[in-house]
Amino acid sequence: MGEQVMGSVIEGVLFLFMIVLAIYIARLRSLFAAAMLFGIFSLLAAGMQTMMDAVDVAFTEAAVGAGISTVLFLGALGLTTSEETRPVHYRFTGLFVVTATGLLLAWGTLDMPAYGDPNAPIHQHVAPHYLDDSTAEIGIPNVVTSVLASYRGYDTFGETTVVLTAAVGAFLLLGGGALSARSGRDEDHEEADSSGDSAAGGEGSA
Amino acid sequence: MSELTAQEETTPIKMRVRETVILRVVGKALVPFILLFALYVQFHGDYGPGGGFQAGVIFAAGLILHALIFGLDELRTAIPLVVVEIGIALGALLYGGVGVASMLLGSEFLDYGVLDGHDPAHGQHLGILLVELGVGITVTFVMVAIFYAFAGRSRQ
Structure with a gap:
């Protein structure tokens, strides 16, 4: 039980960091700093996936997201300017669309089975066969x-x-x-x- | 390949790191271990987390780290563009080849069980090993190729 609480605390902290970082990156004008922070964002995501026992995914996220993407971002920065141009006007339509889509997606998740629920449909179809018979x-x-x-x-x-x-x-x-x-x-x-x-x-x- | 080595020596990623002694020394020491770790991830994928994709990305990351510290031309000399182009296709060809081989042995595409006549589980082992190797080869060279494509271009 204590282990579970500890896990939730770590997940919560990682998630909080990711949200703060995402907002900060969105507001940032320096593309170089944004590329670097994207790497940190991926590393946090990898930590999150490790907490969710998806070690293979975390592995890929750390190597691709934090490693190679950062290098490619830097390579792309070498071809362009390192500062984002200031938008002429802020597009509130865009903000509205993004917020509405986000809320819709969040609303959609309410119907989904709880995280880690063993009775979720995805764990009932072929997964038991894989788990039981793959050794043989x-x-x-x-x-x-x-x-x-x-x-x-x-x-x-x-x-x-x-x-x-x-x-x-x-x-x-x-x-x-x-x-x-x-x-x-x-x-x-x-x-x-x-x-x-x-x-x-x-x-x-x- | 002379056209490649003789060409423009600048890379768009102009990094001060090449002049920093600590980065050069530590980087040089680290790269072999990164490559070795990639091979571990590749061949230990049957027993622990990892596999061809992860191994390929880590291997490529090691090579790219070397290029960032010692210059793109060093890596281009070690791994010419032709090798990269062949490697990209070779991995996918190995994967598909295993599938065709299992067809020729009288089963379905990518059914590795028939690769070993005596024990289907051994055939599965062999098939997974080869297929993961194919994924690893393709992913390594694809990552290097994309890095070449980005880093080999200068500001227009």
């Missing part, structure tokens, strides 16, 4: 892996293809480094504008 059928201790890789092999194959497609898309849109070789002339041209930065970069990697 698949024979590996981690049921999450046997569901992902074997029972749901099609889905994971689809996900891998999605990831592959993401890289193809990035290559097509951004050129994947092959482009910068091709457009070397443009870079020489712009080097005049930002000769200071280029010199610093070249020096560092030399």
Whole structure:
């Protein structure tokens, strides 16, 4: 019982941090600071998922959200300005739509089974089969892996293809480094504008 | 690959970190352990949390950390764009190949049980290992590819 209370306290604190951080990021104009705080937000989310016993998801969240996304945000920042432009006017329509959608979603969750309820429909369908029989059928201790890789092999194959497609898309849109070789002339041209930065970069990697 | 190594040496992520001794030393010491941990996550996924996706992302994070500290060109020399392009497809091909192999052995697509003639559970083991490896390879190289795509571009 005490353990449960402790868990709820930790979850509450993490959740509070996430809300404060989200509001702060939304109000922030410095994109660099926002990129950094997004990483912290992901780390808090990973902590939250660990508390919910979803360790595999937390793992991915920490590596992708806090690690790679931050680097990609920084890479994107290198291509644009580091300060968000001030909006000409505040759009109250947008605020209204966001608030209404949020309230609707929260209202929708009221019909859902309680968190962790063993009688929830999702725990009644195929989940008991996976939990009871995966040791005999698949024979590996981690049921999450046997569901992902074997029972749901099609889905994971689809996900891998999605990831592959993401890289193809990035290559097509951004050129994947092959482009910068091709457009070397443009870079020489712009080097005049930002000769200071280029010199610093070249020096560092030399 | 000479066109790649000879090209513009700047990266948009112009980081002061490359000049900081502490970051260079600690980063250099950490990268091998990050890569090793990724391999642990990859091959221990049957027994604990983790698997191909997580391992791939961690492996890529280690490589990207190296690139952030020692420069994009170091990583491009170690892992040329061609290798990345082949790796992206190779992982997905391995995954699909396991599926086709189980079809050729007389069962359904991605039914690993038939991969071992004697014990279906062993076949499942082998199938999951290969499939996770395929996911890991694809995810690693996709992350590196997206990093190359972003970091290899300079401000227009």
